[in-house]
Amino acid sequence: MKKIKLLIISAVCLLASCTKDLVSIDYGDINPEIFPKSETDIEAMVNAAYYPLRGSWWDGIFSTSERGVMMISDCTTEILTGWYDEKLQATQHSYMPDHAGITYFYDWFYNKISMMTMTINLIEESTVSDELKRKAIAEVRCARGLLAYTLFDLYGPLVIAPLEVLKNPLIEAPLARMPYNEMVDFIEADLLAAAEDLPHPAEAVYGRFNKALAKMILIRLNLHEKRWDQVVALANDIIEYNHYQLDADYVGMWNLNGAKTSREVIWAIPCDYEGTSENQWQLMVLPGVYLPKGGWGTIQSTWWFYDTFESQDRRRTMLIAEFTDAEGRTYNRNNPETFLNYGPLPLKIHEDAARTTSFTTVDIIMYRYADVLLSKAEALANGGGTPTQESIALINEVRNRAGLGDLQLANYSNLTTFNDMLLTERSHEFWCENGQYRADLIRHDKFVSRAMEVRGSEYTSPEKQLFPFSRTMISEGKGLFIQNPGYN
Incomplete structure (x- = not known):
């Protein structure tokens, strides 16, 4: 098995809009007798667990680009349309094991679960107070539960490396995917434990995990398993926190500071112009001729989806069905050119025309x-x-x-x-x-x-409900790692 590496944040405010250097730490070089031993060490390790769960084209699973779960997942539905690379494969349901943009999420992020497992163990063995351990482990277990659920939803059961294997990284140990029920139990156990020790929503720091988030992910897991009674119980728990309410301004939640002030948002990923956590959705959606500031125009919605809305539905507001360029040319359904030929522009968020980089300060609402x-x-x-x-x-x-x-x-x-x-x-x-x-x-x-x-997809089939694993992952499993049906 390859050595497990962990990106440790060199300062404690990764998601608090601080841009810091990242240092690659090899666990084989860490002496657990001396690391971690301070509150600063613990906080750095907890922040590292948030790191893969941010928006980043390079290594954030919730990137608002083709390298993020949202765009690729919505492309498999009527919500989004892509016409090249992995976006086209998702749109057509034509993805196969050789399509790196589809297998990427597992290939890149599965070992972050192992990193979090090692982090939990190191925190447990540290010399800090039990209270600090309890709070830190709750955040890491929530991160692990969220990441494991996200990958499980896309690919089905995962390889989950046991701690004893991770502690011996130089010993090659091919592993099988976890049995289905054990996979569900693994995710559920993390989130239940996290919900117990995470702060109440009223006491949580914006952008950090809280009890309601852990239970919201549990709702998604139980919907996945159609355990309806548990969904009701979890929903009632969140309602009874008496903290959340629907925001009267649906569109306003995606204004520049909308998520920060909304009592509806359970969890959002804070973003900034520096790219600590990136939101580049305007860049992805808006064509170059869009005023006052365009982008690359890599994605559209569908007119089929647009037509399912009632005309007065405020949720349709930011599906841009018409716009005019600098030369006075108006583009719409009747004159789409290549900008609206599949559907309206799925802008959703504030256009942030004052942005001076590829990024925006509109936070990613999850x-x-x-x-x-x-x-x-x-x-x-x-x-x-x-x-x-x-x-x-x-x-x-x-x-x-x-x-x-x-x-x-x-x-x-x-x-x-x-x-x-x-x-x-x-x-x-x-x-x-x-x-x-x-x-x-x-x-x-x-x-x-x-x-x-x-x-009118000719590629779709029930097997396409799960994404394929890459051939590299199957090969490294040495016969134990079994591909999803339909992709052999």
Whole structure:
């Protein structure tokens, strides 16, 4: 097995808009008797666990580019359209093991789980106070649970290296993927433990993990497993924190400081112009001719998706269906040129025309309270076998904020019509956020049929619900690492 390396932050404020040098630390050179031994050491190690969970084209899994989970996941749905490289492969469902832009997430980030496992062990063996250990381990376990869930959702069960293997990095030890139920249990155990010791949302530092985030990821895991009663219980826990509420200004949450001041945001990744954590979404979305400041125009939505919105829906506001360039030429659905030929521009966030770099200071919103309400609505209906007035009321609460009227239970009295409506609401609410809509379609067996309906895809199949692993990973597994079905 290759030596495990860990990027340690040389200062303690990685996500607090500080740009610091990163030093590669080889665990083989660390004497656990002397490291870590201070609060500063512990904080540096905790910050290192946040590092792969930021926005960064090079090494952040939540990059707002083709190197991030959101763009590639949404490209597999009707939300986004790509016309070259991994974006096209995702759009067509034509991805295969040789497509590095699809296998990248596992290839690059799976060993960060091992890094976090080693970090937890080093903190446990340190000489700092038990209270400091408890708080630090909670953050690292939340990071590990979030990363493991994200990769599990994309690829299925992962290779999870045991601590004893990690402590002997020079001994080659090929490993099999974890059995499915053990994988779910591993993620769940991390997040339950984290939720126990993380701070209450009212006491958490902006950009850091809190109890509600751990439970929100648990909601996503339990939706994945269709454990409806647990989804309801977790949603009620977050509601009973009495901290969150829907933001009256949906569009405003993506203003320059919108996430920082919103009581709806459960977790956002702070971003800055220096690129400590990068948000480059305007660069990806806006074409060069867009005023007042364009970008590269690498992605569009679909007109199919645009047409599913009611005309007065505020959530459609930042799907840009028309714009005029510096020479007075107007581009729209009837005159798209190459800028709107697939669909509107999925801007979502403030255009930040004053930005002087490729990045913006608009923070990356990952999870919001609206997800708690819609998840509870889904779980109530599906767990009970029939939609209820409570489930409809929760959906209407989210719709009302978007400027829409109430839906009536009588029109959605069976699960098929209810779930179809719920999927539409989820797509309208969470487009271009964390890429979770792909999992929503899969959960309701719509992933393949939607690709055929919207794209006419000749490549899609049930096997495409999971991404492939690279041939390198399969080879290094020496017969123990089994590829996902359909990719051999």
